[in-house]
Amino acid sequence: MTAPLKHRTLSAAIVDRLRTAILDGSHPAGTQLRQDALAETYGVSRIPVREALFQLEAEGFVRIVPHKGAIVSELSLEEVNDVFDLRALLEPRMLASSAPRFEDSDLAGLDAIQGRFEAAIAAGDVAQWGAINAEFHLALYAKANQPRTQSIVVALLQTSDRYTRVQLSNTEAMGVAELEHAELIRLCRAGAFAEAGRFLVHHIEAVRRDLLRVLGRAA
Amino acid sequence: MTAPLKHRTLSAAIVDRLRTAILDGSHPAGTQLRQDALAETYGVSRIPVREALFQLEAEGFVRIVPHKGAIVSELSLEEVNDVFDLRALLEPRMLASSAPRFEDSDLAGLDAIQGRFEAAIAAGDVAQWGAINAEFHLALYAKANQPRTQSIVVALLQTSDRYTRVQLSNTEAMGVAELEHAELIRLCRAGAFAEAGRFLVHHIEAVRRDLLRVLGRAA
DNA sequence: GACTCACAGATTGTATAAAATCTACGGTGA
DNA sequence: TCACCGTAGATTTTATACAATCTGTGAGTC
Incomplete structure (x- = not known):
């Protein structure tokens, strides 16, 4: 069910998949992204999901509030x-x-x-x-x-x-x-x-x- | 031994301390940063260290090669x-x-x-x-x-x-x-x-x- | 009736341990 | 001698489990 796996690590693959999902509107702006749910969706543990979310924060796609979670950033x-x-x-x-x-x-x-x-x-x-x-x-x-x-x-x-x-x-x-x-x-x-x-x-x-x-x- | 703890998470604290350590020359350019060693130095597990390294990569302080490690980036x-x-x-x-x-x-x-x-x-x-x-x-x-x-x-x-x-x-x-x-x-x-x-x-x-x-x- | 406080549930953050990957070394064969 | 292959050790990556933090609800009090 996944693309032809061209990434060195799971984290990198999740970054790509999550970014695509945000780009194509699967996760509209303002959506709260729960680590647990994403981990289950992609069939991995929460660790690579966490790392992917941090990467996406650096790219400006999500905003992370400590102890609260990741929110898909608004397009002001x-x-x-x-x-x-x-x-x-x-x-x-x-x-x-x-x-x-x-x-x-x-x-x-x-x-x-x-x-x-x-x-x-x-x-x-x-x-x-x-x-x-x-x-x-x-x-x-x-x-x-x-x-x-x-x-x-x-x-x-x-x-x-x-x-x-x-x-x-x-x-x-x-x-x-x-x-x-x-x-x-x-x-x-x-x-x-x-x-x-x-x-x-x-x-x-x-x-x-x-x-x-x-x-x-x-x- | 640590600063007055003004961070919400350990990861954020490690980011600051690692960044300072790189800035003041404790880790010269080209140095390989081993997660295990850093974790022991700061008295935490490797998870917050990993997340700190990823953050510092986004800031341009280190370069991370999958499965190889983090290297303090050169100043070209x-x-x-x-x-x-x-x-x-x-x-x-x-x-x-x-x-x-x-x-x-x-x-x-x-x-x-x-x-x-x-x-x-x-x-x-x-x-x-x-x-x-x-x-x-x-x-x-x-x-x-x-x-x-x-x-x-x-x-x-x-x-x-x-x-x-x-x-x-x-x-x-x-x-x-x-x-x-x-x-x-x-x-x-x-x-x-x-x-x-x-x-x-x-x-x-x-x-x-x-x-x-x-x-x-x-x- | 409005406010405060405490507890329960849910979610994130961290530690520990197992799995996967890489590097280097030594042996084997041509 | 050189190239190739496999194994061992070290390191990173991922999974699982535990701890800390936040949010909302409801009882109790002024």
Whole structure:
């Protein structure tokens, strides 16, 4: 009943499964996650569950109150804007450092990811969409050589994924994102790095606007 | 033998004590931390030690390899620059959002922290220096309303503390920081927020330069 | 009637012990 | 001599059991 087990430890596997469950709405914001129940659900003891919850707290998915438990964190409008502000600030900086170092193989890798992205959209595979989108963005920054920023952006992309799934990913917005990704590849291949950076900001802001519109309080 | 126990759980207490031990050099970079040994040292079982190590991994202090153990993370030049770039990028943004909302009580709070800062420097209390410095910076951003950025900056300040302690905090640099903090308070009180932001960048860059000089490879 | 306190149930936190995994060493064979 | 394999020891990971903490309910008192 479980995925093809590619993790070194049970804890790591539970992290992935729990994160997915939160992302796809199985545990809505505000839900209290009981260690005992989760342990039984996944057929393990409470120890790996505890460790998974702590990891997810570090990633911002849950809030842990000592002796009370873990609560799936709320998605405040405040934090949406903060997260997208951060992305608009950090991602162009990474791209500027990474893109000039691209080899042909890096660009080919981007093409490959873009292909899988298109396939996922065509298939309407919402679960895959967020993961491949994050993979694409991270591939853009592969050569940036900014380790701390990288780990921050990984977390930001995960949070973005969670937010965007709230709106159940209307296919239209996904199509726009697909085109914008293609344009990003084109600009990088052409060596128009500054232009690519500006377009990346535009791309991130477009996703934010879509999200805010669906949240019903465009700001 | 332990501090006045102000934590809700043992794990949280161990996190603090382990972090302090890494900060003050008791566990140099590259050291392998064995759960068993740590548990005995602190007189607890291995469970809270494990959870503390995972927390410290999220904070960037150690690197955990499954089934191998936790290693105190190295301080690469690459990451020094990344961390200070991030600070120079994120902290002014927080200040710009926070400072205009300051009440008299906020400024008074800054004065109080500054007083303790001066006392710690006069007493040559290196251990306190980093903590109070971080407290001061965070107080500057108290009204920023940027929750995600806040948690990131908390981690960045902790990492900065670790780096700066490597150089054993020459008192001269500490005096400069003290004067710059005073200037920051003055500018905020005068309502010169843009100027305060520029000065904050200058302050952060000054700390970086000092650090890089001591590391022997000014870049 | 409102407040305080104590107890019971539930849940989390920690200790102890068993299982799984890794590393290093030594033997065996080509 | 070198490479390969298996075993032993050490270390981490997970399970089970116990202790501590919190929450809510109800009796008792002012």
